[in-house]
Amino acid sequence: MTEIKQVRLSGFGGQGVVLAGLLLGQAGVFDGKDISGSNSYGAQARGSGCKSEIVFSDGPVDFPHLTIADILIAMSQGAYNTYCTDVREESGLILYDQGFVTPKDNLKVKHLGIPATEVSVKRLKNRQVSNIVFVGALIEATRIVSPGAIRKAISMHVSERFRPLNLKALRVGMELGREFNG
Amino acid sequence: MPFRWVKSPFPKGTYYFSGNEAAAEGAIAAGCRFYAGYPITPSSELMERMAVRLKEVGGVFIQMEDEIASISAVIGASWAGAKAMTATSGPGFSLMQESIGYAAFTETPGVIVDVQRAGPCTGQATKVGSGDIMQAKWGSHGDYQVIALSPWSSQEMYDLTLRAFNLSEQYRVPAMVMADEAIGHLRETIRVAPKVEVWDRKKKRGTASFDIKEEDGVPPMAAFGEGERLSVTGSTHDAYGFRKTDDPEVHARLVGRINKKILNHKRSIIETEDYLLEDAEIAVIAYGFTARTSLYAVKRLRKEGKNIGMLRLKTLWPFPDERVAEVGKKVNRIMVPEMNLGQVAGEIKKCVPCDVISLTQTNGEVIEPEFLIETLKKI
Numbered sequence: 323m324t325e326i327k328q329v330r331l332s333g334f335g336g337q338g339v340v341l342a343g344l345l346l347g348q349a350g351v352f353d354g355k356d357i358s359g360s361n362s363y364g365a366q367a368r369g370s371g372c373k374s375e376i377v378f379s380d381g382p383v384d385f386p387h388l389t390i391a392d393i394l395i396a397m398s399q400g401a402y403n404t405y406c407t408d409v410r411e412e413s414g415l416i417l418y419d420q421g422f423v424t425p426k427d428n429l430k431v432k433h434l435g436i437p438a439t440e441v442s443v444k445r446l447k448n449r450q451v452s453n454i455v456f457v458g459a460l461i462e463a464t465r466i467v468s469p470g471a472i473r474k475a476i477s478m479h480v481s482e483r484f485r486p487l488n489l490k491a492l493r494v495g496m497e498l499g500r501e502f503n504g
Numbered sequence: 505m506p507f508r509w510v511k512s513p514f515p516k517g518t519y520y521f522s523g524n525e526a527a528a529e530g531a532i533a534a535g536c537r538f539y540a541g542y543p544i545t546p547s548s549e550l551m552e553r554m555a556v557r558l559k560e561v562g563g564v565f566i567q568m569e570d571e572i573a574s575i576s577a578v579i580g581a582s583w584a585g586a587k588a589m590t591a592t593s594g595p596g597f598s599l600m601q602e603s604i605g606y607a608a609f610t611e612t613p614g615v616i617v618d619v620q621r622a623g624p625c626t627g628q629a630t631k632v633g634s635g636d637i638m639q640a641k642w643g644s645h646g647d648y649q650v651i652a653l654s655p656w657s658s659q660e661m662y663d664l665t666l667r668a669f670n671l672s673e674q675y676r677v678p679a680m681v682m683a684d685e686a687i688g689h690l691r692e693t694i695r696v697a698p699k700v701e702v703w704d705r706k707k708k709r710g711t712a713s714f715d716i717k718e719e720d721g722v723p724p725m726a727a728f729g730e731g732e733r734l735s736v737t738g739s740t741h742d743a744y745g746f747r748k749t750d751d752p753e754v755h756a757r758l759v760g761r762i763n764k765k766i767l768n769h770k771r772s773i774i775e776t777e778d779y780l781l782e783d784a785e786i787a788v789i790a791y792g793f794t795a796r797t798s799l800y801a802v803k804r805l806r807k808e809g810k811n812i813g814m815l816r817l818k819t820l821w822p823f824p825d826e827r828v829a830e831v832g833k834k835v836n837r838i839m840v841p842e843m844n845l846g847q848v849a850g851e852i853k854k855c856v857p858c859d860v861i862s863l864t865q866t867n868g869e870v871i872e873p874e875f876l877i878e879t880l881k882k883i
Binding site for chain 2: 344347348350351354355356357358359360361383384385386387389
């Protein structure tokens with residue numbers, strides 16, 4: 323039986339949702355998985371709803387789009403409200419930005435609040451790396467891809483100028499994931 | 505033999521490419537060294553990658569003023585001896601039709617990737633559709649043939665673009681890759697082999713470029729600058745390319761040959777795939793992205809005990825009528841889900857005696873599995 327994990331990253335345009343999806347998918351390929359990734363964003367470059375969906379599989383994927391999320395990353399309240407009910411009950415996981423999202427208390431899904439934007443601003447001095455903080459927390463909490471693969475993916479797709487910052491954001495995210503997971 | 509194995513210019517391995525990027529790599533692997541195009545969503549990433557890659561492999565890249573100029577430049581480059589391509593979407597594909605007829609009649613190899621979006625007209629640029637299937641076959645006037653392939657994954661954007669070049673060279677005919685937005689923008693694991701199979705157009709010094717007595721009907725093709733006497737015209741022409749605009753025999757022979765050279769080789773051009781069809785009472789016939797939805801739906805319904813299978817059309821033109829007819833004899837019903845108002849369903853109805861149900865969707869979205877499953881449950 324082919325094991326499939328479906329991940330949906332969501333937020334608003336400009337938060338780096340598409341880049342985070344690209345990095346996770348690329349890391350999955352480095353780990354030898356069959357990946358199908360697709361993005362959806364409004365015609366506007368910034369501010370509109372944005373999502374990136376990645377299907378991780380041990381074998382060929384029939385339908386390449388997400389059917390139900392095993393993991394949801396919600397970087398905005400709007401994204402959370404839209405997608406929180408479309409997560410697999412019991413085994414599912416929602417990671418949300420503590421600063422932006424007030425979670426609902428009636429869902430049968432495990433929630434992890436990550437202060438991603440707060441640590442990006444305070445510790446990393448750049449609010450634009452909250453997406454990578456989420457990626458780090460996700461990896462630590464789920465091991466959906468290996469830490470080595472995600473570092474390689476960052477080196478491949480992030481320009482040299484921002485690479486150290488992104489790798490640092492990844493480390494911080496992984497620390498947060500450990501903290502909240504443990 | 506004009507067929508050979510060549511080392512893939514892209515290192516063997518696995519990659520995470522979008523369909524559009526993969527198509528560009530497939531073209532480079534096939535030996536494409538000329539690209540002329542005008543960017544259009546949702547095909548632009550293909551052009552962007554060609555701009556980078558052709559420079560790396562020593563090819564030529566030109567951004568033209570529009571799609572008419574783009575296809576014309578491709579035809580010119582092909583007659584200069586290059587393997588050439590362009591990519592576009594519906595609005596640009598419409599503009600190219602006149603010159604596609606010219607390419608078919610002058611037997612000019614060349615590849616056009618059409619990343620279909622929601623039409624008609626400018627429609628919804630970022631949304632998906634597959635409304636250009638009939639246009640690919642009938643877009644220009646007169647009787648002619650083209651080859652059109654239908655990829656269902658990023659991997660096949662690589663494989664089928666490469667194959668489109670090979671078929672185009674082998675049969676001296678425009679070949680089209682009828683992708684759609686969902687496939688063009690889908691990122692997937694791609695496996696690049698160390699070696700790829702490549703065809704080059706036949707060449708024979710001192711022979712006519714526009715007629716041949718041999719069975720296959722494909723004459724050798726000279727290029728300008730090789731020292732051959734060469735004239736290329738979209739008017740009816742004899743074996744050496746001289747205009748013959750009032751000789752009924754020459755016209756009938758030429759039109760007959762450019763059609764027969766494709767139709768007589770249908771069996772080697774056409775590719776289809778069977779899924780769970782052995783004992784099926786219902787067959788889904790699908791192509792492009794919708795075949796992914798269909799396979800998912802068919803597998804789910806099988807688990808629920810429904811005798812259902814799928815025939816996937818990898819080649820759309822020439823139409824796989826023989827295989828469709830075989831399937832039509834064995835099943836009671838055929839369902840054809842499409843992101844248009846039933847363009848391929850109409851072709852299928854011509855081939856089979858059984859019921860054909862056309863499931864159409866033209867809202868700019870892909871057909872979702874649950875919708876297809878529920879619809880299939882009712883038949």
